[in-house]
Amino acid sequence: MSELWEGITRAIWLVVTLDADLVEITLRSLRVTLSALVVASLIALPLAAVLAVRRFWLRRATIAVLNALMGLPPVVVGLLVYVVLSRDGPLGVLGLLFTPTAMIIAQVIIIVPLIASIAHQSLRELWSDYHDLLISLHTSQFQRICTLLWDGRRALLTAALAGFGRAIGEVGAIMVVGGNIDHHTRVLTTAIALETGKGEFALALGLGFVLIGLAVAVNLCIHWLGQTERTGRW
Amino acid sequence: MKHVIWSALAALTVHTAAWADEMKLAVTTSFHNSGLAEILLPEIKADLGLEVQLLVVGTGQAIRLGEAGDVDAILVHSKKAEEAFLAAGHGTHRREIMYNDFVFIGPKGDAAHVHDATTAADALQKIAGAEAVFVSRGDDSGTHKKELSLWNAADLDAEGFGDWYRAVGAGMGAALNTASGMGAYIMSDRASWLNFGNKGDLELLYSGDPVLFNQYAYLPVNPGKHPHVKSELAEQLEGWLVSDKAKGLINSYKINGETLFVFNAKQ
Numbered sequence: 001m002s003e004l005w006e007g008i009t010r011a012i013w014l015v016v017t018l019d020a021d022l023v024e025i026t027l028r029s030l031r032v033t034l035s036a037l038v039v040a041s042l043i044a045l046p047l048a049a050v051l052a053v054r055r056f057w058l059r060r061a062t063i064a065v066l067n068a069l070m071g072l073p074p075v076v077v078g079l080l081v082y083v084v085l086s087r088d089g090p091l092g093v094l095g096l097l098f099t100p101t102a103m104i105i106a107q108v109i110i111i112v113p114l115i116a117s118i119a120h121q122s123l124r125e126l127w128s129d130y131h132d133l134l135i136s137l138h139t140s141q142f143q144r145i146c147t148l149l150w151d152g153r154r155a156l157l158t159a160a161l162a163g164f165g166r167a168i169g170e171v172g173a174i175m176v177v178g179g180n181i182d183h184h185t186r187v188l189t190t191a192i193a194l195e196t197g198k199g200e201f202a203l204a205l206g207l208g209f210v211l212i213g214l215a216v217a218v219n220l221c222i223h224w225l226g227q228t229e230r231t232g233r234w
Numbered sequence: 235m236k237h238v239i240w241s242a243l244a245a246l247t248v249h250t251a252a253w254a255d256e257m258k259l260a261v262t263t264s265f266h267n268s269g270l271a272e273i274l275l276p277e278i279k280a281d282l283g284l285e286v287q288l289l290v291v292g293t294g295q296a297i298r299l300g301e302a303g304d305v306d307a308i309l310v311h312s313k314k315a316e317e318a319f320l321a322a323g324h325g326t327h328r329r330e331i332m333y334n335d336f337v338f339i340g341p342k343g344d345a346a347h348v349h350d351a352t353t354a355a356d357a358l359q360k361i362a363g364a365e366a367v368f369v370s371r372g373d374d375s376g377t378h379k380k381e382l383s384l385w386n387a388a389d390l391d392a393e394g395f396g397d398w399y400r401a402v403g404a405g406m407g408a409a410l411n412t413a414s415g416m417g418a419y420i421m422s423d424r425a426s427w428l429n430f431g432n433k434g435d436l437e438l439l440y441s442g443d444p445v446l447f448n449q450y451a452y453l454p455v456n457p458g459k460h461p462h463v464k465s466e467l468a469e470q471l472e473g474w475l476v477s478d479k480a481k482g483l484i485n486s487y488k489i490n491g492e493t494l495f496v497f498n499a500k501q
Contacts, residue, residue, distance in 0.1 A: 086304055087460060088302040095462065097304050098258060098287070098289060098304070179289045179290075180289075180290065181258075181288060181289060182287075182288065194290075196407070197267075197405055197407030198430065198431060199410060199414070199431035199432030200432075201431070201432060
């Protein structure tokens with residue numbers, strides 16, 4: 001129990017004094033995960049809309065695979081990205097292993113299926129409402145996709161936030177491809193793993209509380225920007 | 235206000251890269267846990283303008299990283315593996331830098347009487363004789379290889395051990411956490427032990443046998459095999475590591491008043 005209290009006081013102390021290392025790794029965590037989130041959303045949301053609107057060969061198979069990949073084990077993704085980006089691997093010439101870019105790539109792979117699956121689920125329901133209207137208006141397929149994405153934006157926000165949540169708390173993949181290099185690829189989760197390894201449980205817990213606080217703050221911030229959950233709006 | 239937040243989010247997603255001389259060095263967990271790196275790296279940066287990025291892994295993985303050319307040099311402690319690395323042409327040469335030592339840690343009660351051991355082999359025979367719970371790294375690291383060679387030297391075979399021998403497949407810190415939780419015996423390098431924060435009921439029971447000395451060596455990756463390797467920077471770093479300045483810093487590094495490393499590079 002004492003370790004828990006010590007962890008909480010450590011967390012408060014780190015935040016109040018704006019510890020330079022803490023600020024650095026927190027900003028890096030945010031940068032990596034938000035970059036991954038933007039890239040993953042750009043891939044996953046249009047993909048979800050296409051899956052909802054178009055009927056094509058392999059559509060069912062694509063949806064099934066996306067759903068299955070929601071549970072993709074991060075450490076396996078990390079290992080695959082590692083092998084591909086290693087100097088021995090097919091993309092070794094790029095020299096990306098152990099850089100923040102490699103961490104972003106791994107996180108994108110982890111969260112694209114998650115965002116696409118959740119987004120597809122809600123867009124499919126929206127599509128069944130809009131189907132007759134959009135067909136009778138003679139809209140093009142591109143217009144239908146745009147309409148769905150715009151009118152379903154609140155639900156898509158939820159999908160993106162789920163992706164953010166999975167990425168920011170992820171440690172297995174980024175540990176493997178980032179290498180947890182101080183001042184270079186160390187983020188909150190890998191720092192927590194490192195401090196646990198050193199037996200510094202209070203500091204590890206402190207960092208953990210900062211991570212939880214960060215996730216809550218980002219979610220609140222995005223809701224506020226998106227003006228959701230307010231009176232007079234749905 | 236909203237503009238500020240949006241632009242802050244945008245700024246975060248843009249990747250800013252600072253260009254300085256930098257190289258990647260794979261080091262072992264035991265070296266990093268000692269805390270010596272935090273003394274040496276700022277000095278290296280001040281003297282050479284070189285940012286050394288440390289990849290903290292077990293010796294097994296450090297050697298793999300060197301073989302693949304993913305790092306520019308490695309600093310490890312497992313002579314056999316290092317020699318195999320050189321024989322296969324992955325490295326240019328091997329330079330001994332310093333040594334520290336391994337120690338036996340166990341519960342304060344010391345049911346196996348390791349405290350009375352006369353040699354490292356005797357200590358291990360006592361543990362095996364009492365079938366006291368023993369945590370092994372089990373991760374193909376330098377420390378793990380050393381432990382296995384010590385069991386061999388004590389005429390015991392780790393393969394045939396019963397339930398009391400627990401291979402956790404983890405780094406030094408994680409293995410110490412496990413031993414602390416189970417009140418088990420474990421072999422650790424002295425530096426990791428002194429810096430470890432969760433000692434619980436454990437204490438240092440045996441050390442001092444010369445076979446427990448642990449030689450660290452620096453091996454630059456062969457640029458003939460991997461042309462992208464920054465061999466000039468690796469050479470600069472080697473020059474610094476064997477300098478008198480490094481010697482002073484390494485020899486004077488202490489935790490709780492105890493000296494950890496002995497500099498023994500041939501200058």
